[in-house]
Amino acid sequence: MAVLTAEKPKTAxxxxxxxxxxxxxxxxxxxxxxxxxxxxxxxPALQGFYLALTNWDGVSAPTFVGLGNFAEMFSDDIFKTxxxxxxxxxxxxxxxxxxxxxxxxxxxxxxxxGVGFYRAALFTPVVFSLVATSLIxxxxxxxxxxxxxxLGAIGLESWQHSWLADPxxxxxxxxxxxxxxxxxxxxxxxxxxxxGIDPALYEAAKLDGATAxxxxxxxxxxxxxSVNSVVLSVIIIDSLRSFDVVWSMTKGGPYHSSELLSTYMxxxxxxxxxxxxxxxxxxxxxxxxFGVIVTYLVRAFREDS
Amino acid sequence: xxxxxFGFHLVAGGLAVLxxxxxxxxxxxxxxxxxxxxxxxxxxxxxxxSLDGFGQAWGEGGGGHAMLNSLLVTVPTVLLALLLSSAxxxxxxxxxxxxxxxxxxxxxxxxxxxPQILLVPVAKLAELLGIYDTLTxxxxxxxxxxxxxxxxxxQGFMRSIPDxxxxxxxxxxxxxxxxxxxxxxxxxxxxLAALGALAFTWTFNDLLWSITVLRTGSVMPVTPALLxxxxxYVSNWNVIAAGSVIAAVPxxxxxxxxxxxxxxxxxxxxxx
Numbered sequence: 001m002a003v004l005t006a007e008k009p010k011t012a013x014x015x016x017x018x019x020x021x022x023x024x025x026x027x028x029x030x031x032x033x034x035x036x037x038x039x040x041x042x043x044p045a046l047q048g049f050y051l052a053l054t055n056w057d058g059v060s061a062p063t064f065v066g067l068g069n070f071a072e073m074f075s076d077d078i079f080k081t082x083x084x085x086x087x088x089x090x091x092x093x094x095x096x097x098x099x100x101x102x103x104x105x106x107x108x109x110x111x112x113x114g115v116g117f118y119r120a121a122l123f124t125p126v127v128f129s130l131v132a133t134s135l136i137x138x139x140x141x142x143x144x145x146x147x148x149x150x151l152g153a154i155g156l157e158s159w160q161h162s163w164l165a166d167p168x169x170x171x172x173x174x175x176x177x178x179x180x181x182x183x184x185x186x187x188x189x190x191x192x193x194x195x196g197i198d199p200a201l202y203e204a205a206k207l208d209g210a211t212a213x214x215x216x217x218x219x220x221x222x223x224x225x226s227v228n229s230v231v232l233s234v235i236i237i238d239s240l241r242s243f244d245v246v247w248s249m250t251k252g253g254p255y256h257s258s259e260l261l262s263t264y265m266x267x268x269x270x271x272x273x274x275x276x277x278x279x280x281x282x283x284x285x286x287x288x289x290f291g292v293i294v295t296y297l298v299r300a301f302r303e304d305s
Numbered sequence: 306x307x308x309x310x311f312g313f314h315l316v317a318g319g320l321a322v323l324x325x326x327x328x329x330x331x332x333x334x335x336x337x338x339x340x341x342x343x344x345x346x347x348x349x350x351x352x353x354x355s356l357d358g359f360g361q362a363w364g365e366g367g368g369g370h371a372m373l374n375s376l377l378v379t380v381p382t383v384l385l386a387l388l389l390s391s392a393x394x395x396x397x398x399x400x401x402x403x404x405x406x407x408x409x410x411x412x413x414x415x416x417x418x419x420p421q422i423l424l425v426p427v428a429k430l431a432e433l434l435g436i437y438d439t440l441t442x443x444x445x446x447x448x449x450x451x452x453x454x455x456x457x458x459x460q461g462f463m464r465s466i467p468d469x470x471x472x473x474x475x476x477x478x479x480x481x482x483x484x485x486x487x488x489x490x491x492x493x494x495x496x497l498a499a500l501g502a503l504a505f506t507w508t509f510n511d512l513l514w515s516i517t518v519l520r521t522g523s524v525m526p527v528t529p530a531l532l533x534x535x536x537x538y539v540s541n542w543n544v545i546a547a548g549s550v551i552a553a554v555p556x557x558x559x560x561x562x563x564x565x566x567x568x569x570x571x572x573x574x575x576x577x
Contacts, residue, residue: 026402040446041453042415045418047426049422117321124328125324127506128510135331139334188572189571265421275425282421282425286421289418297414
C-alpha cells in the first residue's frame with residue numbers, strides 16, 4: 001500500500017514511495033479515466049490529423065492526398081474569408097472582452113453598497129447558452145426590433161438596418177452578443193485576481209502620494225500578470241472555439257461574411273461531407289491554438305511542482 | 306466624496322441596466338401575443354399578455370421533450386465525469402503514481418484541444434459502435450472531453466488536504482477505496498460543487514457535440530432543439546422567446562442554488 005509523503009524529509013519520502021507498489025485499485029483509479037479520455041479524445045484526435053491528409057466522403061475509403069488539402073486552401077476564397085474573420089474575431093472578441101472585463105472588475109472591485117447587484121447583473125448572461133443568447137439578440141436585431149426603433153427615435157433613421165442580413169455588418173452584429181455574454185466571465189477572473197493583491201501595497205502607494213492611475217500602473221497591473229496570462233489563454237481558446245453564437249445567428253452567412261474557421265469546418269464536414277478537407281481546416285484551428293495550449297501546459301506544470 | 310459615490314452608481318447602474326435590458330426584452334416578448342407582435346412590431350411596447358408562446362414552445366414545439374433529453378444527458382454526464390475525474394485526481398494527488406505530473410498534463414491537454422479536430426472522427430467512432438444518434442454517444446463524448454479539466458482542478462484541490470487525516474485512516478486500517486470514498490471525497494465537496502455547477506451548465510448548454518453525434522429531432526437536447534424551434538416558428542417571436550426562456554431556466558436555477566460555488570469555479574485558475 002502506498003503512503004503519503006508529508007511530514008518526512010522529501011528525499012526519504014521519495015525513496016519510501018518508490019519502494020511501495022501501486023495497488024491495482026489505485027491503478028484502476030487512474031487507468032479507467034485515462035482510457036475513456038484516450039478512446040474519445042486522443043484516438044479521435046490522431047485520426048483527425050490523419051484524415052486531414054486524405055479526401056473522404058465518409059462512405060467510401062479515404063484516399064491519401066498528402067498536403068493536398070492544405071494546398072487547396074490557398075485558392076479557397078471562403079477559407080480566406082473565414083481565416084480573416086477568425087483573426088478579426090480573435091482581436092475584437094478577445095481584446096474587447098479582456099479590456100472590458102478588466103475595466104468592469106476595477107470598477108466593481110471595492111465592496112460597497114449595491115456592488116453585489118451590479119456584479120450579478122453583468123454576470124447573469126454567463127449562465128445562458130450561446131444559442132439562447134443569440135436568439136435574445138435576434139429579437140433585438142430584427143428590422144422591426146428594438147435596436148432599429150431606438151435608432152429611429154434618436155433621429156438616426158438612415159442607420160436603420162437589417163443587421164444580420166447585411167454582409168457588411170453581420171460579423172459585428174454577432175460579435176456584440178458574444179461580448180455581452182463573455183464580459184461578465186472575464187470580469188469574474190479579474191475580480192478573483194484583484195482580490196489576491198495584498199492591500200498593503202496600495203497603502204504604501206497611497207503614502208507615497210500615488211494617484212489612482214499610478215496605483216493601477218504600478219501596483220495593480222504588475223500584480224495581475226498571472227491572471228492576464230490565464231485570461232489571454234482562455235480568450236484565445238474561446239475565440240478559436242467560437243461556434244454556437246455564429247452558427248445560430250447567421251450560419252456564417254450571408255455569403256460567408258460572418259464565417260469563422262470553426263463554422264466553415266463544421267459546414268464542410270457535415271453539410272458538404274468533405275470530411276478530409278474539413279479535418280484539414282480543423283488542423284489549422286489546432287495550429288492556431290497550439291501555442292496557447294503549450295503555454296498553458298507549461299504554466300500548469302510549473303505550478304504543479 | 307458624495308459626488309464620486311453618485312458617479313459610481315450612475316456608471317455601474319447604467320451598465321447593469323444595459324446588461325439586463327436584453328433579458329427583460331426577451332421576457333416581455335415571450336408573454337406577448339402573436340397578433341400583438343404581428344400588428345405592432347417586435348420593437349413596440351407590449352399591449353397584450355399571453356402565455357401561448359410558452360404553451361407552444363413546450364408542447365408542439367417539443368420543448369418539454371427536449372428538456373427531458375437534456376436532463377437525460379446532463380445528469381449522467383456530470384455524475385460520471387466527476388466520479389471518474391475525482392478517482393483519477395485522488396490517485397494522482399495522494400499517491401506516488403509514476404509519471405503523475407505528466408499524466409495530469411496529458412489529461413488536461415485533451416481538454417484544451419479544439420473540439421473541431423475531434424468532430425469527424427468522433428461521429429465516425431459513434432457510428433462504428435452503433436451508438437450514433439443516441440444520447441449515449443453524447444454522454445460518453447462529453448465525459449471524455451471534460452475529464453482532463455476536472456481531473457486537473459480536483460487534483461490541485463485534493464493536494465491541499467492535510468495528510469494527517471489520511472494517515473489516521475490508514476492506521477485504522479482503511480483501504481484505498483475507503484479513504485477515497487469516506488475521507489477525501491467528502492473533503493473535496495466545495496470543489497465538486499463548483500465543478501458540478503460548471504459541468505452542468507456546460508453540458509446543458511452544449512450545441513456542437515449534440516449536432517455532431519445526433520441527427521434525429523426527437524433525441525435532440527434543449528440547445529439544438531431551440532435552433533429547430535427557430536426554423537419551425539420563423540416569425541412567431543413570442544414562441545421563440547418563450548423557448549429561450551425555457552432553455553435558460555435549468556441553468557439559472559443551478560446558478561442561483563450554487564451561486565457562490567459557481568463563481569468560485571469560474572475563477573479557478575485565475576488566482577494561482
